[in-house]
Amino acid sequence: MTEQTDWEELRQRRMAEPGAEEAYEAARLAFELGHAVRELREGLGWSQSQLARAAGMTQSAVARFEAGGTVPTLVVLERLARALDMRLDVRFSPLADAA
Numbered sequence: 001m002t003e004q005t006d007w008e009e010l011r012q013r014r015m016a017e018p019g020a021e022e023a024y025e026a027a028r029l030a031f032e033l034g035h036a037v038r039e040l041r042e043g044l045g046w047s048q049s050q051l052a053r054a055a056g057m058t059q060s061a062v063a064r065f066e067a068g069g070t071v072p073t074l075v076v077l078e079r080l081a082r083a084l085d086m087r088l089d090v091r092f093s094p095l096a097d098a099a
Contacts, residue, residue, distance in 0.1 A: 031068030033077070038066040040084045054083035 005013075014020055041051045041062075048062045055062070056079060064070050065080075072080075074090070081088035 026071050027068065030071045033072065034066040034068040037062075037080055037084070040086065041066075044084070051080070051083055055079045056083075 015024070037051075041048070046054075048066070049059045051057075052059045052062045057076075061070075065072060065076070074088075078088050
């Protein structure tokens with residue numbers, strides 16, 4: 001018989017693996033960027049195809065990006081920003097507020 005593992009145990013084991021935290025953080029960032037682009041696109045009333053044309057991409061690439069399925073390059077982010085009539089700002093922020 002196999003031993004059952006609850007979700008938290010599995011998560012702790014996986015997060016203890018080398019590179020897991022970095023991969024999780026990259027996935028979080030990709031998801032947040034995709035969500036932001038989708039909100040901007042929908043705010044303009046555009047379809048994914050319209051954004052893709054404006055950014056010189058394919059509709060499927062926009063769909064993957066919005067779903068958080070890709071970690072984009074700065075070139076792709078800049079293309080999307082220009083297509084959405086936005087300026088791309090890349091910055092570093094402190095992890096914690098100074099006491």
